[in-house]
Amino acid sequence: MAKEFELNEVEVWDGNYAASQALRQAQVDVVAAYPITPSTPIVEGYGSYVANGYIDGEFVMVESEHGAMSGCVGASAAGGRVATATSSQGFALMTEVLYQASGMRLPIVLTVVNRALASPLNVRGDHSDMYLGRDSGWIQLDAFNPQEAYDLTLCAFRIGEHLDVRLPVMVHQDGFTTSHKAQNVTPLKDDVAYKFVGDYVPVNDMLDFSRPVTHGAQTEEDWHFEHKARQHKALMDSRTVIDEVLSEFKSLTGREYNRVESYYMEDAEVAIVALGSSVETAALAAKQLREEEGIKAGVVAPRCFRPFPYDLIRETLDRPTLKAVCCMDKSAPGGAMGALFNEVSAAAYTTASRPMITNYIYGLGGRDFAVEEAKRIFKEQKAHADAGHITTPIQQFSGVRGPRLGFFETRRG
Amino acid sequence: MSTGVLGTEKRGIRELGAEEKVGWDEVTRGVVLNSFEGDASNVAHQKAEERQYADFNSYTATVASWRIIKPVYNRDICIDCQNCWVWCPDTSIISRDKQMLGIDYDHCKGCGVCVEVCPTNPKSLLMFSEAKEQEEALAEWPEKKKKEKK
Amino acid sequence: MIEIRWHSRAGQGAVTGAKGLGTVVATTGKQVQAYALYGSAKRGAAMNAYNRIDDKPITNQATKMFPDYVFVIDPALAFTDDITKNDKPTTQYIITTHLPKEELIAQIPALQDKTDRVFVVDCMQISLDTIGRAIPNTPILGAFMKVSKMYELDFFLENMKKVLSKFPQKIIDANMAAITRAYNEVK
Numbered sequence: 001m002a003k004e005f006e007l008n009e010v011e012v013w014d015g016n017y018a019a020s021q022a023l024r025q026a027q028v029d030v031v032a033a034y035p036i037t038p039s040t041p042i043v044e045g046y047g048s049y050v051a052n053g054y055i056d057g058e059f060v061m062v063e064s065e066h067g068a069m070s071g072c073v074g075a076s077a078a079g080g081r082v083a084t085a086t087s088s089q090g091f092a093l094m095t096e097v098l099y100q101a102s103g104m105r106l107p108i109v110l111t112v113v114n115r116a117l118a119s120p121l122n123v124r125g126d127h128s129d130m131y132l133g134r135d136s137g138w139i140q141l142d143a144f145n146p147q148e149a150y151d152l153t154l155c156a157f158r159i160g161e162h163l164d165v166r167l168p169v170m171v172h173q174d175g176f177t178t179s180h181k182a183q184n185v186t187p188l189k190d191d192v193a194y195k196f197v198g199d200y201v202p203v204n205d206m207l208d209f210s211r212p213v214t215h216g217a218q219t220e221e222d223w224h225f226e227h228k229a230r231q232h233k234a235l236m237d238s239r240t241v242i243d244e245v246l247s248e249f250k251s252l253t254g255r256e257y258n259r260v261e262s263y264y265m266e267d268a269e270v271a272i273v274a275l276g277s278s279v280e281t282a283a284l285a286a287k288q289l290r291e292e293e294g295i296k297a298g299v300v301a302p303r304c305f306r307p308f309p310y311d312l313i314r315e316t317l318d319r320p321t322l323k324a325v326c327c328m329d330k331s332a333p334g335g336a337m338g339a340l341f342n343e344v345s346a347a348a349y350t351t352a353s354r355p356m357i358t359n360y361i362y363g364l365g366g367r368d369f370a371v372e373e374a375k376r377i378f379k380e381q382k383a384h385a386d387a388g389h390i391t392t393p394i395q396q397f398s399g400v401r402g403p404r405l406g407f408f409e410t411r412r413g
Numbered sequence: 414m415s416t417g418v419l420g421t422e423k424r425g426i427r428e429l430g431a432e433e434k435v436g437w438d439e440v441t442r443g444v445v446l447n448s449f450e451g452d453a454s455n456v457a458h459q460k461a462e463e464r465q466y467a468d469f470n471s472y473t474a475t476v477a478s479w480r481i482i483k484p485v486y487n488r489d490i491c492i493d494c495q496n497c498w499v500w501c502p503d504t505s506i507i508s509r510d511k512q513m514l515g516i517d518y519d520h521c522k523g524c525g526v527c528v529e530v531c532p533t534n535p536k537s538l539l540m541f542s543e544a545k546e547q548e549e550a551l552a553e554w555p556e557k558k559k560k561e562k563k
Numbered sequence: 564m565i566e567i568r569w570h571s572r573a574g575q576g577a578v579t580g581a582k583g584l585g586t587v588v589a590t591t592g593k594q595v596q597a598y599a600l601y602g603s604a605k606r607g608a609a610m611n612a613y614n615r616i617d618d619k620p621i622t623n624q625a626t627k628m629f630p631d632y633v634f635v636i637d638p639a640l641a642f643t644d645d646i647t648k649n650d651k652p653t654t655q656y657i658i659t660t661h662l663p664k665e666e667l668i669a670q671i672p673a674l675q676d677k678t679d680r681v682f683v684v685d686c687m688q689i690s691l692d693t694i695g696r697a698i699p700n701t702p703i704l705g706a707f708m709k710v711s712k713m714y715e716l717d718f719f720l721e722n723m724k725k726v727l728s729k730f731p732q733k734i735i736d737a738n739m740a741a742i743t744r745a746y747n748e749v750k
Contacts (some may be wrong), residue, residue: 012586012595105443145624166442177624181598182582184589184620204445210454214446222434227444229437277624284622370627 002027003053004190013185015149015178019085019111019171020045022153024055025193028109029080029200032060032071034090037123038175039113042085065090069097069110076106077215079205081157083108087175088115091129095136101168102137103231104215105203107160108168110138111153114276115175116365124366125175127275127330130305131339137231139169139238140305144279147185149173151255154188157197158245165238166203167231172305176366177277188253196252235307242304259304260312264290267321268298270381271355273313273344274328275302278362278369282328285374296321297378302340310347317344318351323385325355326377328398330363337395356390356410362398373399419507421462425475425519432469446470460509472520480523482540485550486515491537497527513537534558564621567707568630569612570640571700573604577612577636580700584614584707587722591714594621609637609644630654632707636686636699647673657706657749659686659699664750682710684749686741693741694734705742706749716746 005024013021020042023031033043049055060075062068068084076082086094091112101108117128133140141156143149153171160169173179188196204213219227239259246257263283265271272282279301286297300316302309317325325348329338336342341359348357360377363369377398384390393406449456450465466472493513498506505521507514516527528538534557541550567584571577578599585597599612613628615621629649635641635658646656656677660667664683668674674681684706686699693702701723708719720739727735 010589012582012589012597014598103444105445145622174624176598176600177626181596181624182585183596184594204443210452212448212453212456214448215443217444217446219444222430223440223444226435226437226440230440230442233437234442280622281624368626370625371623372627 002056005049005054007187007189009186011185011187012182013146013150013187014041014180014182015143015146015173016041016113016180017045017182018146018150018185018187019153019173020049021187022150022193023083023109023111024049025188025190026081026083026109026154026157026197027055027057027194028083029057030060030072030075030082031057031084032062032068032075032082033084034062034065034068034086036065036087036090038115038125038179039085039087039090039111041179042111042113046083065093066097069094069101069108072108072110073097073101073104073106076101076108077104077204077206079200079202079207081161081200082106083111083157085111085113086129087113088117088123088129092117092132095132098133098136098138098168100216102235103227105166105231105234106168107157107166109153109156109160110168110170111149112170112172113175113179114172120365122365123175125177125179125276126364126366128332130170130172130275131329131331133170134306134339137167137235138306139165139167139235139242141169141171142275142301142303142305143171143173143178144277144301145178146173146181146183147255148257149178150185150187151249151253151257154193154197155245155249155257158248159238159242161198161200162238162241162245163201163203165234165241167234167238172276174277186253192252196249239304239307239309239311257303258312259302259309260316261301261303262316263287263299263301264296265298265300265316265319265322267296268319269296269321269323269385270378271298271300271317271322271325272328272374272377272381273300273302273325273340274330275305275340276330278328278330278374281369281371282374285371285378288371289375289378295378295382297381298322300325300344308343310343313344313347314351317348317355318353320353322353322355324381324390325357326360326381327357328360328362328377331361332364333361341395356384358384358390358392359395360398361395364400367399369399419515420517420519421466423466423473424461424517425477426473427475428478429471429474429476475519476522477519480518480521480543482523482525483518483521483543483545484516484523484525484527484538485541485545485547486513487537487539487551487554488513490533490535490554492533494532496530496532497538500526500530502526565614565616565632565711566628566630567614567616567632567634568628569599569614570633570635570637570644570646571610571612572606572637572640573601573608573610574606575636576698576700577610577634580636580704581612581614583701583723583726584704585616586726587714587719588616590722590725593618596621598626600626609640632657632711634703634707635659636703638687641667641671645673646671647677654680655710656681657703657710658683659703661685661688682706682749684745686745689741689744689748693744694737701738702741702745705745708742709746709749716743 156169327341390410396406505517581597585595596615686702
């Protein structure tokens with residue numbers, strides 16, 4: 001039996017430590033990991049909890065991230081509660097197995113500390129790895145600060161393991177900005193947290209010798225499509241379960257989470273849509289701009305990146321006051337508009353108000369996103385709103401040195 | 414198809430790939446396939462004819478139609494050495510209590526490994542055309558070869 | 564909102580210091596942030612750590628800040644780092660040095676007009692004398708308590724003991740002595 005860990009009512013934890021504590025409280029059975037900066041302390045923490053008797057589980061050392069996720073797939077198929085952590089290059093190496101995990105419907109929890117992808121080699125945070133996972137069939141939740149990294153990791157087990165879902169879940173946090181920033185975190189007591197997460201309920205576990213099963217069967221064109229369709233349906237339908245779990249978490253803790261978070265959107269004329277730690281900074285900028293200059297700025301943030309909340313994004317953007325929206329992508333889009341721009345545009349296309357939408361690529365490789373930069377972007381949206389058309393290229397780069405960089409002009413106005 | 418030890422009720426009852434094609438809402442979650450119906454705790458101690466094979470178990474599928482030549486077994490010569498049982502890549506040699514009984518023609522693909530490893534003289538297993546009747550094949554069985562003197 | 568920027572070298576304990584300060588402050592019901600930029604920095608490389616302290620939840624996740632206090636815990640960094648970056652007319656500087664205050668300021672052009680906002684203390688010598696190693700992170704916090712009047716020394720010492728509780732008693736006692744000396748010696 002695992003020992004109880006003494007916790008203060010308020011702790012000062014960084015995002016990594018917060019996530020590792022959530023893994024401990026969920027009493028994860030197996031972590032197979034190949035640690036990588038900046039997510040190393042998460043699995044290091046798990047290892048130390050196992051070694052010191054705070055978890056009755058097993059840390060499996062493997063030879064690569066590909067091996068790490070493969071170990072997780074095996075342990076999860078065997079019937080255990082399984083989690084691991086990774087970042088960047090490690091995430092990229094894991095990618096092949098991510099698709100196996102979701103296709104096999106294994107509710108593994110992967111805490112991803114977002115970091116740029118090389119080249120150039122870089123350990124700091126951007127969303128390249130998070131975006132790399134967006135077609136992998138995993139649920140992707142996004143934490144904006146250490147408290148949320150803790151809360152959402154606990155919720156991730158509930159969501160993924162729900163018998164109507166049975167899908168793997170990633171909990172993202174920004175490398176360094178969140179993972180290495182200590183803030184006030186209010187943890188749950190061990191027994192309360194475990195009760196919320198609940199006992200693991202195995203489904204088709206390979207260690208059930210009374211019911212031998214084949215996992216990872218091969219299909220060709222005669223079966224593959226139907227299986228992928230069923231998997232996609234499960235992912236789309238997980239929205240209901242995500243809402244339920246978040247709502248139950250709120251009644252337990254008072255902390256409210258939504259699949260789409262919005263700040264000051266009630267009467268907003270201009271808005272930023274962003275992910276990760278930038279959301280809080282942008283919301284602070286919106287508040288200050290409202291007070292200082294009367295600009296009605298708001299912020300929209302998909303808390304749940306997959307399944308993408310088209311329903312709630314559309315609801316949030318469908319207001320007559322809203323004129324101009326800037327979607328901010330913290331990942332080099334490789335010859336396209338940013339992913340957030342594409343998806344938010346798709347959601348907004350069917351709204352009555354159809355705001356103007358532009359795209360900023362920003363923050364690559366951990367470039368700081370300051371309040372002043374958010375304000376500048378809000379003001380640029382205000383200029384679009386006042387002019388009645390987009391006054392800049394549709395896609396631009398923000399915070400990069402050198403001549404102004406932008407692509408595609410609008411044909412409206 | 415014969416029943417009993419040499420061919421159970423479920424063995425090879427369908428062509429591989431001829432299963433009913435259900436829609437996305439009926440496929441198993443995670444492509445998980447059950448091997449047996451009901452409680453299979455004791456399955457390792459059961460003979461094939463006693464096991465409750467599930468419909469998706471490959472035991473219930475036949476691949477016999479792929480075969481062009483087949484091994485024929487001659488009980489009169491066999492010494493029950495089990496070489497063919499050990500080597501068969503498709504577990505298609507049926508043996509009970511170390512006694513060779515025959516061939517699972519639903520799963521045998523006609524590779525000929527069993528003939529290759531058979532140590533008797535003449536061999537107790539020989540390849541014949543798929544169309545050749547068993548009795549006809551046995552009637553054509555060769556005589557013991559004499560050792561050639563140097 | 565109080566913002567603090569630490570100028571340090573990797574290995575001098577700025578991250579631990581910033582987190583320790585945050586932990587003590589959080590026990591009084593305030594909201595805190597403690598973070599650092601280091602990543603792949605090697606031991607000895609110049610780096611920054613940061614604190615934010617407020618009564619309300621802190622949502623500014625940017626690294627950039629306009630510091631109310633700047634801690635320079637490595638003597639050489641006062642000369643080589645841009646220690647007055649993003650400063651305000653009220654920014655106060657606590658600098659580790661063996662030099663008298665006037666002599667230090669005379670050598671750093673950026674501090675010329677800030678004489679009344681610069682405080683000096685020799686955290687290196689203090690930590691060598693008390694802890695036995697050049698770990699200037701806890702003494703700078705003693706000096707900070709004196710300059711900022713944030714908490715009474717005794718209150719701070721008691722809470723720092725809890726932060727350091729995983730260390731042997733000898734180390735804790737040495738750190739308490741270091742904090743106290745810096746509190747008394749900062750000028």
